[in-house]
Amino acid sequence: MVPKLKDPSLFKQDVCYVNGEWVKARSGKTFEVHDPATGQLIGTCPEFDAEDTVKAIEAAEVAFEDFRHKTGRERSKLLRKWYDLMVENADDLATLITWENGKPTADAKGEVTYAANFFEWFSEEAPRIYGDTIPSSIPGNRVFTIKEPVGVCGLITPWNFPAAMITRKVGPALATGCTVVCKAPGETPYTPLALAELAHRAGIPKGVVNVITALHNTPQVGEVLTTNPTVRKISFTGSTPVGKLLMKQCSSTLKKLSLELGGNAPFIVFDDADVDTAVAGAIASKFRSSGQTCVCANRIFVQRGIYDEFATKLAAKVREFKVGHGFDQGVTHGPLIHHRAIDKVEQHVKDAESKGAKVVFGGHKLPDLGANFFQPTVLTGMTADMAMADEETFGPVAGLFPFDTEEEVVRMANSTQVGLAGYFFSQDLQRVNRVAEHLEVGMVGVNTGLISDPASPFGGVKESGFGREGSSYGVGEYQVTKMITYGGMGKPLQS
Numbered sequence: 001m002v003p004k005l006k007d008p009s010l011f012k013q014d015v016c017y018v019n020g021e022w023v024k025a026r027s028g029k030t031f032e033v034h035d036p037a038t039g040q041l042i043g044t045c046p047e048f049d050a051e052d053t054v055k056a057i058e059a060a061e062v063a064f065e066d067f068r069h070k071t072g073r074e075r076s077k078l079l080r081k082w083y084d085l086m087v088e089n090a091d092d093l094a095t096l097i098t099w100e101n102g103k104p105t106a107d108a109k110g111e112v113t114y115a116a117n118f119f120e121w122f123s124e125e126a127p128r129i130y131g132d133t134i135p136s137s138i139p140g141n142r143v144f145t146i147k148e149p150v151g152v153c154g155l156i157t158p159w160n161f162p163a164a165m166i167t168r169k170v171g172p173a174l175a176t177g178c179t180v181v182c183k184a185p186g187e188t189p190y191t192p193l194a195l196a197e198l199a200h201r202a203g204i205p206k207g208v209v210n211v212i213t214a215l216h217n218t219p220q221v222g223e224v225l226t227t228n229p230t231v232r233k234i235s236f237t238g239s240t241p242v243g244k245l246l247m248k249q250c251s252s253t254l255k256k257l258s259l260e261l262g263g264n265a266p267f268i269v270f271d272d273a274d275v276d277t278a279v280a281g282a283i284a285s286k287f288r289s290s291g292q293t294c295v296c297a298n299r300i301f302v303q304r305g306i307y308d309e310f311a312t313k314l315a316a317k318v319r320e321f322k323v324g325h326g327f328d329q330g331v332t333h334g335p336l337i338h339h340r341a342i343d344k345v346e347q348h349v350k351d352a353e354s355k356g357a358k359v360v361f362g363g364h365k366l367p368d369l370g371a372n373f374f375q376p377t378v379l380t381g382m383t384a385d386m387a388m389a390d391e392e393t394f395g396p397v398a399g400l401f402p403f404d405t406e407e408e409v410v411r412m413a414n415s416t417q418v419g420l421a422g423y424f425f426s427q428d429l430q431r432v433n434r435v436a437e438h439l440e441v442g443m444v445g446v447n448t449g450l451i452s453d454p455a456s457p458f459g460g461v462k463e464s465g466f467g468r469e470g471s472s473y474g475v476g477e478y479q480v481t482k483m484i485t486y487g488g489m490g491k492p493l494q495s
C-alpha cells in the first residue's frame with residue numbers, strides 16, 4: 001500500500017541533502033527501500049560513496065566557520081523553528097516512520113513527539129552555554145574556561161527510531177555550534193530526508209545539516225566519516241560490534257566519540273513488587289517497537305514467590321495484542337525490520353525450547369501476515385545456558401528466569417559484557433536504593449518500564465558504550481573546553 005502524505009513534497013526520492021541542496025549520488029547508483037510489513041518497494045535512495053561523503057564533509061566544514069559564531073540565541077531560534085515544523089508535520093512524519101520501519105501509527109506518532117522534543121529541549125540549552133571562572137594558584141593569574149563547538153560531526157544512526165536517534169544527536173550538535181553530516185540508515189532513509197527538508201524550511205544555513213544515504217556502501221561511508229581529519233566527532237547508535245569497528249577507525253585521527261550500543265537489559269520483579277505494575281512495566285519495556293529498542297527488557301527475572309502469577313498475568317496481556325500492518329486500525333505491534341531480525345528471534349526461541357523452556361504464548365512466525373512478523377511470545381523456565389541469557393534478542397520474546405535471592409539476581413543481572421538499561425520492581429525502599437546502586441548499567445528504571453526522556457541522560461557502561469545523550473550531559477558531548485589564563489592581573493589600583 002502507498003500511504004498518502006498531506007504534504008507529498010516531504011517524501012524525497014533519489015536525493016540526499018548536501019550543502020542546502022538536493023543531490024544525487026555521483027555514480028547515479030541507488031538502493032531500494034522496502035516496507036517491512038509487506039515487502040513492497042517504497043522507493044529508491046542514493047547510494048553515496050566515499051567521494052560523495054567527502055563533499056558533504058567539506059560543506060559542513062565551510063558552514064562551521066559561520067555557524068560557530070552565531071549567538072546561542074540565534075541557534076536556539078533555528079532549532080525551535082525546526083521543532084515547530086516537526087510538530088506541524090507530525091502526521092506525515094509518523095506515516096513515513098510506519099511505512100519504512102513498520103511500527104504502528106500510534107507508536108510512530110509517539111516517536112515524532114519524542115524526536116521533536118529533543119529539538120525543543122536543546123533549543124533551550126543553546127543560549128545557556130557557560131564556562132567557568134577558576135581561582136588560580138599562581139598570584140596575578142586569572143583563569144577562565146570557554147566551551148567551544150568541537151567542529152564537524154559525523155552522526156550514524158539506526159533504523160529502529162528513524163527520527164529520534166537523529167534529533168537526539170543533531171539537537172545538541174547545533175545547540176553548541178557544530179555542523180553535521182548524518183548518515184541515515186539504509187532501511188529507513190525517508191524519515192531523515194523529510195527532517196532535512198524541514199531543516200531547509202526552518203532556515204538552517206546551508207551546509208550546517210547534511211543528510212546522506214547508503215545501504216551497500218555503508219562501510220565505506222563509515223570509514224570516510226571516521227578517518228577524515230575534518231570530522232572532529234563521531235556519534236554512533238547501533239550494535240556493539242559496529243561500535244568497536246568505528247572506534248578503531250577513529251583512532252587514526254583521535255576523534256571525540258559517543259557510542260550508544262547494544263544492551264541486554266535485566267528486568268527484575270521482586271516478591272514485594274506490585275505485580276500488576278510490574279506486568280505493565282514489562283509490557284512497556286519488552287514489547288515497545290516489537291522488542292526492537294536497545295533499552296528493551298531482555299532477561300526478565302521473577303522471584304519464585306510470584307513467578308506463576310506474573311507469568312499468567314503477562315501472558316494474558318500479550319494475548320490481547322493485535323499484530324499487523326502498522327497502518328491498520330487497532331494494530332498494537334508491527335513487523336520486525338527484516339529477515340535477519342526474524343531469524344534471530346526464531347533461533348532464540350528454538351534454542352530456549354530445546355533447553356527446556358516452555359512456550360506459554362506465541363513462539364512462532366506469522367507468515368500469513370508477512371515474512372517479517374513474529375508472534376509476541378512469553379517463555380517460562382529460562383536458564384543461564386540459553387542464548388537469551390547472553391545475547392540481545394531485539395524482538396518480541398519475553399523469557400522469564402526464576403530466582404530466589406536479591407544477591408543471586410543482581411549477580412545474574414550483571415553477568416553480561418554490556419550494561420545499558422536495567423529495571424526492577426520492589427516496594428522496599430532500602431532494597432530499591434541497594435539494587436539501583438549495584439546494577440552495572442547506565443540507566444535504571446525503578447517501578448517503571450519507560451525511562452526515555454530528552455531531559456534525562458541516556459547511555460551505557462561496559463560494552464554498551466560511553467557518552468550520554470539528552471539532558472545537559474548531552475551538550476558536553478559536542479563541546480571542547482578551552483582554558484584561558486590571563487597573566488599579570490593582580491596589580492594594585494593606580495592612584
Ligand SMILES: NC(=O)c1ccc[n+]([C@@H]2O[C@H](COP(=O)([O-])OP(=O)(O)OC[C@H]3O[C@@H](n4cnc5c(N)ncnc54)[C@H](O)[C@@H]3O)[C@@H](O)[C@H]2O)c1
Nearest residue numbers: 157158185186218219222237238239242260261262263294
Ligand atoms: N544504544 C542505543 O541507543 C541503540 C539504539 C538502537 C539500536 N541499538 C543497537 O543496534 C543493534 C540493532 O541495530 P542494527 O543491527 O541495525 O545495528 P548495526 O550496528 O548493524 O547498524 C546500525 C547503524 O550503523 C550503520 N552501520 C553498520 N555498519 C557500519 C559501518 N561499518 N560503518 C558505518 N556505519 C555502519 C547501519 O547502516 C545503521 O545505520 C542492536 O544491537 C541495538 O541494541 C542501540
Ligand SMILES: O=CCCC(=O)O
Nearest residue numbers: 160292293294295452
Ligand atoms: O533504541 C534505542 C533508543 C530507545 C530510546 O531512546 O528509548
